[in-house]
Each structure stands twice: as structure tokens, then as C-alpha cells.
Amino acid sequence: GAVVSQHPSWVICKSGTSVKIECRSLDFQATTMFWYxxxxxxxxxxxxxxxEGSKATYEQGVEKDKFLINHASLTLSTLTVTSAHPEDSSxxxxxxxxxxxxxxxxxxxRLTVT
Amino acid sequence: AQSVAQPEDQVxxxxxxxxxxxxxxxxxxxxxxxxxxxxPNRGLQFLLKYITGDNLVKGSYGFEAEFNKSQTSFHxxxxxxxxxxxxxxxCAVRAxxxxxxxxxxxxxxxxxxxx
Numbered sequence: 001g002a003v004v005s006q007h008p009s010w011v012i013c014k015s016g017t018s019v020k021i022e023c024r025s026l027d028f029q030a031t032t033m034f035w036y037x038x039x040x041x042x043x044x045x046x047x048x049x050x051x052e053g054s055k056a057t058y059e060q061g062v063e064k065d066k067f068l069i070n071h072a073s074l075t076l077s078t079l080t081v082t083s084a085h086p087e088d089s090s091x092x093x094x095x096x097x098x099x100x101x102x103x104x105x106x107x108x109x110r111l112t113v114t
Numbered sequence: 115a116q117s118v119a120q121p122e123d124q125v126x127x128x129x130x131x132x133x134x135x136x137x138x139x140x141x142x143x144x145x146x147x148x149x150x151x152x153x154p155n156r157g158l159q160f161l162l163k164y165i166t167g168d169n170l171v172k173g174s175y176g177f178e179a180e181f182n183k184s185q186t187s188f189h190x191x192x193x194x195x196x197x198x199x200x201x202x203x204x205c206a207v208r209a210x211x212x213x214x215x216x217x218x219x220x221x222x223x224x225x226x227x228x229x
Contacts, residue, residue: 004157006157034216034217041222042221042222043204043219043221043222044158044204044219046216046217046218049216091155093157093158095158095217101215102160104160105150105157105158105159105160106157107156108155108156108157110155
């Protein structure tokens, strides 16, 4: 089956630094990738949607200058949390959709900002 | 507005008993409905989906879900629960917004299966 990986699986960083999270579709080409954020015991909130080679579409209330998304190829998307603060601590999950229109989820990245 | 509701924060069931996790939806047009399961500190795993066809959909790990158009529901069911089924379950509907198809998730229901 289709596999989506994320790296790193967890990261701790200091306030003010930037963190990059990678999302890869390992055995299929992802025409669209999604980034979600999940707070403890809460549902997934869509942050942005990106198509390969074009700018990401951000959901209302998500700062595009803070959460930089790059979808450089059909198998790789990155989310960079710039100037991270403790309130950015969360579980970030990416998802990739292939040409069959099925959506597959990565294992998530836990970000802790100290 | 397009939305998904999971009215129960938690469902408790004894091992071997049938389980139901409820989901209702509100969407314009024909609904594309999904169930996902999440284990601690993990991403979501696909269980099953309804696109069209039979109202009873069978999925992974013995789960099934029944689409009921008149009640706008898509409840997840399993005839005999296992302790290993204990996890967080999300119902989702595919909606179109801003030219994109995206999944809208319910709040999630925690399933606890007791030995």
C-alpha cells in the first residue's frame, strides 16, 4: 500500500529558531499534499493544501509567513515553522493524495518548543 | 457549512461485544465519507470509505460502516470488539472549497475496549 513518511518524528527546539519537517510519498506520486495540526485530544485541523510546483493554499487563520510550505516535487513537501514559539508546540501530520484520489497520512511529527 | 459531528467523546465496550461509533455529516451534494483510526503518537490509518453503491461498507480489521442518507449518518460498527481496537477514531467527509477537495474531520471518538 501507499506509504507516507515524515521526518523527524519528533523535534525539540528553542524559542525563536526555525524547524523544517519533511513529508515524502515513498511509492507513489502525490499530486496534492496537505498539512494538518493536531492539539492533544483534539481533531486534525487543516493548515494548508499544496500542489506540486505551485504555492500552497492556506486555511483561514494560518499565517503563511510563519508556516512555510514547499512542494518541490511529486514526492516531497516540507513545512518550516519559522521563529517557533511554545504555542507552536503541536503534532503536525502531513497527508498525500495520489492520482487515484486516495489520501494517505504520515505518522506525524511532534514539535516541542522550549 | 460542511461539517462532521461525532457526538460521543468516548465509547466504552467490553471485549467481544459489538461496538458502534457514531458520525453524522452535513455536506452539499453527494457525500464522500471516511473513517480513520489513530493510535497514540501515530498518524491516521484508513479504515473504510463510502463513495457510492451499497450502503454497508466493509473495511479493515473487521470494521464496517452504514451510510444512511435520510439520517445523514455514517456510523462505524464492529460485531465483536477487541482490546486492540482501543484507539481514537475519526470520521471525515470530503468537501470542496476554494477549488480543492479536502477532508473535514470530526472531533474524534476515543474507543476503550475492556477485557
